[in-house]
Amino acid sequence: MAKKNKTEREKQLLKTAAQEAVIAQALQFSRKRFKKFEDIIVQLYLGADLSFSFSDRRIWKINECFNNFSSKVKAADRKILKDVLILLDAKSELVSGEAYIQVLYNMVQFRAYWKQDVFKWKPITKQPAAQVKELAAYLFCKYKIPDFLYQGLYETKNMQYIQWLMHLGDGGRVKEMKNIPIPFTQKMGHYFLLAPAKFSIAEALRWAQVKGLNGEDRLAERITYSWMGTKTYDNEGFWESFIRLVMNGGMFNLNKLTELIDYVREEKRVNSNYTLKGRTLQSLFRQSDVWHSHFSNSRTNQVWKPCGIEGYRAEKKSEVVVLEELTESRKLTEEGKTMKHCVGSYAFYCAKGKSAIFSLRKYSGGILLDIMATIEVNLALQRVVQAKAKMNKPVSEEAKKYMEAWAMSEGLVLNPYL
Template sequence: MMLLPERCAYIVDLSVTLISCTDTMASQQQKHHAACRLDDFIARYACSLRGVRNHFWQLIHAIRAKTCILSPRVGAPYVAKPTDTERIIKACERIARSRRKWERLPETWSVPEASPFVQMRSLVQHLFDQYPVPNFMAPVWWSEHYKDWGMQLYLHLATGQSVRQFSSLYSFRMTKRIAALFMQAPDDLHPIETLRWSQVRALGGDDRLARILIRKTCLWTPREDEEFWESVIRFLIQNAPIATEEIVEIVRFIHEQRFKPAEKTWGPGAGDGPVQPDFSLRGRSLMSLRRHMVHWRSELIEKGMMPPPHVNPLDFPWQRSNIGSFQCEEEGTVWTIEELLTPRQLHNEGRIMDHCVADYISDCARRKTTIWSLGIQKGKRRRRKLTIEVLPKSKLISQASGKHNCEASDSVQDKLNRWAAQEGLKFSETA
């Protein structure tokens, strides 16, 4: 039987309608199941809270009453992803724990037509701000990487206090100029990144350099030796413009030379201390730095700072001090005090004496300290009795340890005293 064209069109339209209805019902069922799972998660999360549960629920109810963040609705313009929803719920706990700092109630919050996290930012500002706080600070409340200092800084700024008065900014030197720029930083930066951004801008650098250092180098966060890194940033600013790849390579090279273990930078056996712990940009031009980055291995070998290729780094000696050794003989026993001059000698001393003298390799290589071994020899065998540290500039015996860090016996102490008198050495109060 042949169907009329009109009849065929009707059947097609009906099929499309039925499929659409089925899809809508399936979508509604999915939303219903998702809402149930979300309700269950919030309830279980609330049960785990102590002391702030009521304020947590107060926030949840306000958010649900005024937005669709935690109660998805059909056709809603802004719907949070499941992972974002979990972060927002955790943010409610953190906000609830700071309830004593609330300036206003959640129920009086006026919600903007915006994305979920912009709405959450407005809630945070509504609750806490006595004075305007930069937008980039708000995400500290829902950050996946929980940092209490970030929330404390937010509350600090919300009362109108200066960022310079905040005490938990690592070793970062906050000038008035940096503080002013900090409050004007872009919204897409994390507070810890904003410190570096503000510093670079205060020193005369542009947004490009600041973002390269933040996004592509280890300088995204304050470092222990901030004074040194400030000199590096000044160098990059003075020699701008520099290509992005070269900026990254310069920072990486300097970090490896001055801070990373030589074992990783130079090669096996080079020790735990850095290759150039006193590396500085003072007196260098960009061209001379580029040359050093290419030829640094041969330059360090020529200066005697690192061993040539045929010498094992463990057996590469540092410069002998101007303190003399000691030797005396009593009843067929030879007493000696000798300076240890290679990493291997320090490793052996630490292994046999069972202490951590090998940790002093870097300081010995830089001649900041010297390590000596006091021992007795009968025939061909030498037995270690005492390990001694002497500061070469002051000629101060800073410490002396026996095996297992035990104190010296009377006879051993006598030889140490005689050596000190011979070389004009002094004892520290702790030696």
């Protein structure tokens, strides 16, 4: 046993020595070899292996961008990116974070559309997010564009949004934008330009659609902040007919809209031929209520991996409040039965990695006192899109405070209608 302990100690010493060597190398790199960040940019451009310093996400990101421009065809882009990074590191805040470096990389990809010389640009503001807007307007826009469109510059995959930005910045019409994923009328295009800055580009499309169909402001916002504001763009004819049905159905409690969307969404998922023809809003609500009341999961218990978002814990005198993720269909069903809502129907979306369900619970002495809220997170957007108390009622102010603290610690966005 003693020999084994000695061996383990020796392994630990070797491991510690290796870690200290990496740290020493990084220190030498940062303090002695390169005195300016400009030197790091140049070395990455020349292909130096600085992987031991990738804990600095700026260095990792710049290296990734140069690698993406590694072919001979993109050699000119690679050099421009190097020069732009060096310039803006000295005169702006746009090399201060990974996301802003992605913006600069995207701008260089579209350098053929630059309207002015980037090397003559001087920032007015000091905040990097504001500088992104300044530089984009300087390079791409003759005309003012909606603020939400600048979000497209942070994209790592969807370059279509940047093309929309340039098109509108040139004075083009919304209806002439390429590849709009939903049927858009001229009226919808008008509202797209008026969409609030708080929306994402996808949400602005949905908001403009509802407004263009003559939907009132409250309905447009509720639909935008529901699953429909973030859904993939399929069956759009069906979902436009749903919006029209809701609009024409008369007055109803908007708090029940999410329940209705959940019901119709699930009906369409299990039956691709499901249609709204011949249905009224009142009949849909009746069917939705029955579905919510009688929904139960299959006998088999489905289990999925945690989403990676940490829970939350707050101790208050003799009570402990815990926010925990539910990762089994059985637990979702139990939650739904206790809370008298349909969270059990979300097993499919959780297993697919689209949603995560958390339960906000209060304990005392290890005994469950209360389930304060059931919470849905849209994983693609890192956004809390729903939070319901018992019987789908709004959550308490106390529960909201815990949710806000959790969202802040995990970098999540809270929907306004919770």
